[in-house]
Amino acid sequence: MKNIITTDKVNLFYGESQALKDITLDFLPNTVTALIGPSGCGKSTYLRLFNRMNDLIDNVKITGNITVEGENIYQKDTNIVELRRKVGMVFQKPNPFPKSIFENVAYGLRVNGVNEMSVLKEKVEFSLKQAALWDEVKDKLKKSAFELSGGQQQRLCIARALAIEPSIVLMDEPASALDPISTAKIEELIYELKSKYTIVIVTHNLQQAGRVSDYTAFFYLGELIEKGITKELFINPKNIKTQNYITGRFG
Amino acid sequence: MIKFLKSIFEKLIEGTLFLSSTITTLAIVLIIIFLFKEGIGTFNQTPIEDGFSLVVNKNNPINELSAPEIKNIFDQNITNWKTVGGKNDSITLFNLDNIGEFYSDSAIGENFEFLPQCISDYTEKNPGVVAFVSTRYTEKGFTGKILTTPKVKVTEFISQKEWFPTAQPAAQLGVLPLILGTLWVSFGAILIALPLGLSTSIYMAEIASPKIRNILKPLIELLAGIPSVVYGFFGLVVIVPEIQKLFNLPVGETALAGSIVLAIMALPTIITISEDALRTTPKSMKEASLALGANKWQTIYRVVIPYSGSGITAATILGIGRAIGETMAVLMVTGNAAVIPHSFLEPVRTIPATIAAELGEAPQGGLHYKALFALGCILFIITMAINLIVGYISSKKKYNAK
Ligand SMILES: Nc1ncnc2c1ncn2[C@@H]1O[C@H](COP(=O)(O)OP(=O)(O)OP(=O)(O)O)[C@@H](O)[C@H]1O
Ligand SMILES: [Mg+2]
Numbered sequence: 025m026k027n028i029i030t031t032d033k034v035n036l037f038y039g040e041s042q043a044l045k046d047i048t049l050d051f052l053p054n055t056v057t058a059l060i061g062p063s064g065c066g067k068s069t070y071l072r073l074f075n076r077m078n079d080l081i082d083n084v085k086i087t088g089n090i091t092v093e094g095e096n097i098y099q100k101d102t103n104i105v106e107l108r109r110k111v112g113m114v115f116q117k118p119n120p121f122p123k124s125i126f127e128n129v130a131y132g133l134r135v136n137g138v139n140e141m142s143v144l145k146e147k148v149e150f151s152l153k154q155a156a157l158w159d160e161v162k163d164k165l166k167k168s169a170f171e172l173s174g175g176q177q178q179r180l181c182i183a184r185a186l187a188i189e190p191s192i193v194l195m196d197e198p199a200s201a202l203d204p205i206s207t208a209k210i211e212e213l214i215y216e217l218k219s220k221y222t223i224v225i226v227t228h229n230l231q232q233a234g235r236v237s238d239y240t241a242f243f244y245l246g247e248l249i250e251k252g253i254t255k256e257l258f259i260n261p262k263n264i265k266t267q268n269y270i271t272g273r274f275g
Numbered sequence: 276m277i278k279f280l281k282s283i284f285e286k287l288i289e290g291t292l293f294l295s296s297t298i299t300t301l302a303i304v305l306i307i308i309f310l311f312k313e314g315i316g317t318f319n320q321t322p323i324e325d326g327f328s329l330v331v332n333k334n335n336p337i338n339e340l341s342a343p344e345i346k347n348i349f350d351q352n353i354t355n356w357k358t359v360g361g362k363n364d365s366i367t368l369f370n371l372d373n374i375g376e377f378y379s380d381s382a383i384g385e386n387f388e389f390l391p392q393c394i395s396d397y398t399e400k401n402p403g404v405v406a407f408v409s410t411r412y413t414e415k416g417f418t419g420k421i422l423t424t425p426k427v428k429v430t431e432f433i434s435q436k437e438w439f440p441t442a443q444p445a446a447q448l449g450v451l452p453l454i455l456g457t458l459w460v461s462f463g464a465i466l467i468a469l470p471l472g473l474s475t476s477i478y479m480a481e482i483a484s485p486k487i488r489n490i491l492k493p494l495i496e497l498l499a500g501i502p503s504v505v506y507g508f509f510g511l512v513v514i515v516p517e518i519q520k521l522f523n524l525p526v527g528e529t530a531l532a533g534s535i536v537l538a539i540m541a542l543p544t545i546i547t548i549s550e551d552a553l554r555t556t557p558k559s560m561k562e563a564s565l566a567l568g569a570n571k572w573q574t575i576y577r578v579v580i581p582y583s584g585s586g587i588t589a590a591t592i593l594g595i596g597r598a599i600g601e602t603m604a605v606l607m608v609t610g611n612a613a614v615i616p617h618s619f620l621e622p623v624r625t626i627p628a629t630i631a632a633e634l635g636e637a638p639q640g641g642l643h644y645k646a647l648f649a650l651g652c653i654l655f656i657i658t659m660a661i662n663l664i665v666g667y668i669s670s671k672k673k674y675n676a677k
């Protein structure tokens with residue numbers, strides 16, 4: 025199978041300080057990869073490379089080669105809107121827009137020029153179903169998204185990301201602000217979404233990484249220490265730092 | 276021991292805080308009560324000055340005249356009793372100054388001691404007469420009819436179109452032109468200030484580099500500290516002549532001049548508060564929008580502005596509040612004509628300007644004085660109403676975000 029995302033010798037600097045060091049790592053389509061590592065090791069920074077969210081920060085310098093679906097995404101003429109349609113993102117805290125449930129999910133379509141109500145309705149319903157939220161909200165699509173619980177809001181954010189039919193979904197600690205039941209729902213969802221999407225998920229919860237991911241990559245102080253099939257990495261880590269981390273000796 | 280002192284100290288602070296908030300509340304309540312007590316007094320008085328009355332022939336069927344009727348009669352706009360519901364008979368105005376034309380000095384008496392009889396006699400002989408005389412002359416032996424004047428009514432106060440609080444014989448207390456003047460000037464100011472203020476705040480919050488923002492923000496805050504007379508003066512020497520030239524008007528003191536000056540004055544409030552509101556939009560929400568393929572403008576328009584909607588509305592209310600209540604600058608540039616405005620290029624007069632200009636001349640406790648307080652009440656009610664409406668709209672918007 026061909027890699028859907030590749031990163032080759034990637035370095036990233038916030039001004040003078042280097043946040044990512046020489047990272048070479050690839051992702052297979054229709055897999056879930058977990059990024060783990062202690063706080064500040066660069067997981068979010070790495071994740072945000074794939075939809076160029078780091079562009080929003082001043083003074084960021086990136087070297088190396090990053091491709092999504094075979095295309096270098098850091099070229100001068102890269103169409104960022106197009107890229108972000110392909111690479112959806114779910115954030116740590118649920119962050120719905122101050123709009124109705126329906127308009128939240130329709131947002132990505134609308135800003136990309138889709139305004140036909142019949143198309144919107146169909147896609148909103150489809151996305152909400154995929155995010156396992158449809159049954160809970162189908163009678164109150166016009167209500168404000170803020171009326172949903174935290175867990176529902178996070179699934180709404182997932183539906184919102186899915187509505188524009190990306191091929192890759194990035195999740196930065198999507199369940200860290202949620203209760204155990206909502207977390208379980210999100211995990212179940214990630215498992216189901218795998219058949220259609222490639223998922224990269226940052227998590228601090230090692231059990232969660234173990235439950236949802238096929239592959240796990242361990243970051244430490246801006247370096248990629250180890251990557252492997254999740255089960256193998258957890259049972260039999262090759263690097264002592266990985267072993268220390270997963271046995272809870274630091275981080 | 277130290278513990279005990281400390282607890283006393285804490286109680287003391289608590290007490291002080293409680294006391295200051297109580298005093299503040301009390302002061303506000305007292306001011307409002309004072310305002311309304313004086314203002315409502317207007318409606319317990321008649322528009323005719325105390326100590327005077329209007330008299331007519333005893334056979335005249337008219338019993339009372341309203342303030343506008345009195346004015347029209349004495350301005351000779353109404354010349355027949357039929358117009359005000361009486362007999363078909365022309366109206367004869369009688370002025371005390373001309374009494375010498377009808378009665379000899381000896382008939383009046385050396386010390387005017389027979390003046391009442393003369394007036395009585397004159398009214399008796401002239402069926403169409405109406406005279407405005409001191410009540411001293413109508414006490415005993417007076418054979419004419421003393422007209423009653425109805426008390427000032429709230430509805431008339433608000434709906435009548437003439438404001439001549441010192442007019443003789445009857446004060447004309449129509450505040451409609453003043454209310455409309457206030458609304459016109461404020462509305463115009465908001466029309467100018469809101470788009471300008473909003474774009475500036477968006478620029479500062481979302482687009483400007485921190486360096487530019489650090490220069491711009493203190494500058495705008497400085498603008499808020501300039502006394503309003505200075506704005507008025509600026510308006511008078513710069514804006515007023517420009518408007519006069521630009522529109523080729525006889526005078527440049529117009530509603531438009533007032534609106535422009537007020538807009539400049541309201542800008543700092545609107546800009547700083549809405550900028551703060553725009554800045555409260557969580558970064559993650561903007562990122563979510565961008566991550567969905569929206570560009571910067573779509574994000575501002577579809578996420579940042581709706582999110583900070585209530586803050587922007589608050590900024591607008593405070594802006595309007597300043598515009599509606601502002602006195603000095605408006606007084607200087609609007610021309611102060613108490614007529615109903617038909618365009619922005621006519622002179623107008625606002626409620627605060629009226630109060631400021633007239634309160635000094637109005638005898639304390641008199642009708643004029645009380646009417647000015649009633650104007651204050653109207654201003655208070657308008658501002659309250661705007662606050663409530665905007666508050667209601669913004670609270671609704673928050674929960675049923677579109
Ligand atoms: N906008 C920024 N400007 C400067 N430095 C930054 C910025 N964002 C992150 N960093 C630095 O880059 C390093 C990596 O940060 P990053 O957020 O990627 O870590 P992380 O692994 O996601 O941590 P966490 O688990 O706490 O989310 C940290 O040292 C952080 O201080
Ligand atoms: Mg992170």
